[in-house]
Every structure is written in structure tokens, then in C-alpha cells.
Amino acid sequence: MRHRLAYIFPLFVAPLLLAAAGLFVLVFDLLPTPLARFMDVSVWLFALIGGLLAFSYARTRNFFAVLMVLVTYLALMQLVHQPVINRTPAAIPPELSYLLISFLLPLLLTINSLWTERFHLLQDLFLRLAFLGLPALILVAVAHRFPAELADFFARIYFPAIHVEKLRMAQIPALAFLLSALILMIQLIRNPQPYFASQWVALVSMMLMLPYFHAGHAPALITSLAVLMLSLAVLHEAFHMAFRDDLTGLPGRRALNERLQRLGRNYAIAMSDVDHFKKFNDTYGHDIGDQVLKMVAAQLNKVSGGGKAYRYGGEEFTLVFPGKTAEEARPYLEKLREAIEAYQVRIRDTASRPADNKTGKQKRHGSQADSVSVTISMGVAERTSELNSPEEVIKAADKALYKAKEAGRNRIALFK
Numbered sequence: 001m002r003h004r005l006a007y008i009f010p011l012f013v014a015p016l017l018l019a020a021a022g023l024f025v026l027v028f029d030l031l032p033t034p035l036a037r038f039m040d041v042s043v044w045l046f047a048l049i050g051g052l053l054a055f056s057y058a059r060t061r062n063f064f065a066v067l068m069v070l071v072t073y074l075a076l077m078q079l080v081h082q083p084v085i086n087r088t089p090a091a092i093p094p095e096l097s098y099l100l101i102s103f104l105l106p107l108l109l110t111i112n113s114l115w116t117e118r119f120h121l122l123q124d125l126f127l128r129l130a131f132l133g134l135p136a137l138i139l140v141a142v143a144h145r146f147p148a149e150l151a152d153f154f155a156r157i158y159f160p161a162i163h164v165e166k167l168r169m170a171q172i173p174a175l176a177f178l179l180s181a182l183i184l185m186i187q188l189i190r191n192p193q194p195y196f197a198s199q200w201v202a203l204v205s206m207m208l209m210l211p212y213f214h215a216g217h218a219p220a221l222i223t224s225l226a227v228l229m230l231s232l233a234v235l236h237e238a239f240h241m242a243f244r245d246d247l248t249g250l251p252g253r254r255a256l257n258e259r260l261q262r263l264g265r266n267y268a269i270a271m272s273d274v275d276h277f278k279k280f281n282d283t284y285g286h287d288i289g290d291q292v293l294k295m296v297a298a299q300l301n302k303v304s305g306g307g308k309a310y311r312y313g314g315e316e317f318t319l320v321f322p323g324k325t326a327e328e329a330r331p332y333l334e335k336l337r338e339a340i341e342a343y344q345v346r347i348r349d350t351a352s353r354p355a356d357n358k359t360g361k362q363k364r365h366g367s368q369a370d371s372v373s374v375t376i377s378m379g380v381a382e383r384t385s386e387l388n389s390p391e392e393v394i395k396a397a398d399k400a401l402y403k404a405k406e407a408g409r410n411r412i413a414l415f416k
């Protein structure tokens with residue numbers, strides 16, 4: 001859980017900074033006039049950029065999140081702001097439109113984010129449009145036919161004891177926002193992706209903005225920022241895909257190559273490899289092999305002493321220690337080796353457990369029931385006058401790793 005939080009926290013940085021900047025500007029009324037005039041355009045501009053980015057990376061989920069935030073803003077302006085402020089006539093009473101908007105936004109965003117991209121791009125777009133448009137159309141039709149009843153249903157305070165007046169929102173929409181925020185947070189914890197973090201912040205920002213639909217440039221500014229967060233999430237995800245290893249979440253080979261180009265004059269590099277992993281895979285199956293690789297990666301990711309872990313490929317990992325010699329890096333590596341040796345991975349994949357109950361019981365017997373462990377070997381080398389490029393240091397670390405394997409595995413060898 002702790003290593004998961006370490007992945008999740010950075011995902012919030014950009015969206016929270018944007019939200020905080022928006023709030024700061026609004027509270028202290030700092031929006032310069034030329035920029036304020038740009039606000040109405042910026043909603044469209046950011047939505048266009050976000051939509052195009054999402055579309056070109058085939059992220060239909062992001063595309064619809066951007067679209068829904070944009071439609072929410074337009075509906076708020078046309079169906080609530082205009083009739084209330086400019087007293088233009090409206091087919092549905094603006095109070096009811098407001099209630100419907102504040103209910104539909106969290107509902108549709110949640111359906112959209114629970115729905116993973118599974119189909120062909122156009123098929124997915126069409127299905128989403130139909131499934132997300134349908135509840136909205138039904139509610140609009142009911143609103144035309146029974147406006148008073150629907151308004152009463154949405155605006156009624158069902159539980160006065162837990163009503164939060166400060167939210168300035170009826171209980172059903174508030175509950176929809178709360179549930180949506182909860183579901184998104186669970187999705188984020190289970191699957192740390194920039195999309196969920198950005199959508200969470202965008203959702204909360206939109207929720208806080210809705211009651212201020214009449215307040216100058218506030219709706220346009222907050223909507224622009226929400227769309228910008230969702231657009232940045234697409235870029236962040238593209239970056240993740242290119243630089244992060246999908247299985248372990250560690251930076252991958254490409255990120256390592258980038259890092260190697262920026263190392264200074266002194267550094268140590270360790271190559272580490274899971275011991276007898278082929279046999280492990282053959283015994284427990286590839287899925288449990290994957291679970292073990294994730295555990296190894298999570299442990300290596302905790303490296304201290306200024307080191308950084310990368311997945312080199314397969315069951316091989318690289319640790320880079322800028323400014324350290326191999327001897328200086330050794331104690332930090334030793335700590336990792338010990339932690340991995342001691343770690344018991346619980347086997348969650350029931351399919352790969354022994355099928356018959358008797359064998360299963362035998363396997364589960366004893367204190368180590370349903371868990372497995374592995375060891376790793378490491379080879380370390382440092383930059384010297386003979387090894388003066390990162391590639392040469394990696395080759396030397398690989399040679400040392402081979403020595404560690406030959407010497408019995410579950411140990412660290414220094415290149416000499």
C-alpha cells in the first residue's frame with residue numbers, strides 16, 4: 001500500500017496546482033482583464049486541445065470526460081445562467097436544469113471512468129455516446145413532462161441531520177458527487193493512472209464551482225482548468241506508456257537510457273536478477289511469477305542512498321547511484337537483498353493453486369501457507385578511468401552479477 005501511495009501522490013501534483021491557482025486567482029480577484037476576456041474562448045480552446053489529444057491517443061474515456069465537462073459548462077450557461085441572470089425564457093425551469101446538471105455530471109463521469117476502453121475506437125465512441133446520452137435524454141424528457149415532481153424529487157432534503165448547507169447543493173446531487181469521488185479514488189488506488197487523479201480533482205473543482213454559476217468568470221476559469229487537467233492527463237499517460245514499465249510501474253529501459261546520459265563523473269550501477277526465476281515460473285506459473293516481479297520491483301523502488309531503480313527487462317533490474325562508488329552503494333543494495341529474501345508473497349491467484357484439495361492442504365500446511373519467496377543476486381560496478389561510459393559500467397556490473405550467481409546466488413558481487 002505504501003509503495004502504491006508513492007505512485008499516487010505525484011499524479012495529484014499538476015491537477016492540484018492548477019486547481020489551487022484557479023482558486024487563488026478567484027479568491028483574490030487577480031484575473032487581469034485581457035485574460036478574463038480570454039476565458040470564454042479558453043474553455044473551447046482547451047477542450048479542443050484535450051479532445052484532439054485524447055482522440056489521437058485513442059483514449060475514448062479521456063475524450064468523453066473532456067466532452068462532459070464542456071457540455072456541463074455550456075448547459076450551465078445556456079440553461080441556468082442565461083435564464084436566471086438575463087431572464088431569457090427556458091423550456092425547463094432553470095432551478096430544475098441546475099439540479100439535473102449537478103446530478104448528471106458525477107453520474108456520467110463515473111459510468112465513463114468505470115467503462116474501460118475495450119472496443120474499436122469508433123465503436124467505443126458510438127457506444128459511449130449512446131449509453132451516456134441515454135440517461136441524460138430520459139431525464140430531460142421527464143423534466144419536460146413532470147417538472148414540478150422531478151424538481152421536488154431532486155431538491156428535497158431527505159436526511160436533514162447530514163445536510164451540509166455550505167455545499168449549496170441538494171442531497172441527491174451531493175450524494176452523487178460523493179459516490180463518484182469515492183469510486184474514482186478506489187479506481188485510482190487499484191490502478192494508479194494520471195486520468196483518475198485528474199478526473200478526481202476536476203470533479204471536485206466542478207462541484208465547488210456549480211453554485212457560483214453567476215459569479216463572473218468563475219465558471220469559465222474553473223471549467224478551463226478542469227479541461228486542462230484532463231488534457232494534461234492524456235499527455236502524462238502517453239509519457240507513462242513510453243517511460244514506465246507496465247507490469248511493475250518502475251521506470252523502464254527508455255527512462256534508464258535517458259538517465260544514463262545525464263550522469264556526472266562519479267556513479268555506481270548495479271544489475272540485479274531474480275534467482276532461478278525460470279524454475280520458479282515453471283513451478284508456480286507465469287501469473288505468480290508476475291506477482292513476484294511486482295514485489296521485487298516494489299522493494300527495489302524503496303532503495304535509499306540516492307539510488308534509483310529501473311526495470312532493465314525480463315527479471316533484470318538496474319539501480320543507479322549517482323555520486324557513489326560501488327563500495328558506498330553496497331550497504332543500500334544489501335538492505336534490498338535482505339528485504340526481498342524475507343518477503344513472503346501471498347499467492348492471490350486461486351487458479352494456479354493446486355487443484356485437488358489434498359495437495360492444496362499440503363501446500364497450505366505450516367506457517368508459510370499460500371506464500372512464496374525469492375532471492376536476488378546483484379553485481380555492482382562504478383565509473384573509473386577504464387570504465388568511462390555508462391554502457392561499460394553496466395557491462396562490468398553484469399560480469400559481477402554473473403560472479404554472484406556462480407558463487408551461489410542470493411548475494412552481491414563487486415566488479416574487480
Ligand SMILES: Nc1nc2c(ncn2[C@@H]2O[C@H](COP(=O)(O)OP(=O)(O)OP(=O)(O)O)[C@@H](O)[C@H]2O)c(=O)[nH]1
Pocket residue numbers: 247273274275276277278279281285286287288289290293313314315405409
Ligand atoms: N512471470 C514472468 N517471467 C518472466 C518475465 N520476464 C522474463 N521472465 C522469465 O524469467 C526467466 C529468466 O530465466 P533465466 O534468465 O534463464 O534465469 P534462471 O536461469 O532461471 O535463473 P538464474 O540462473 O538464477 O539467473 C525466463 O523463464 C523468462 O520467461 C515476466 O515479465 N514475467
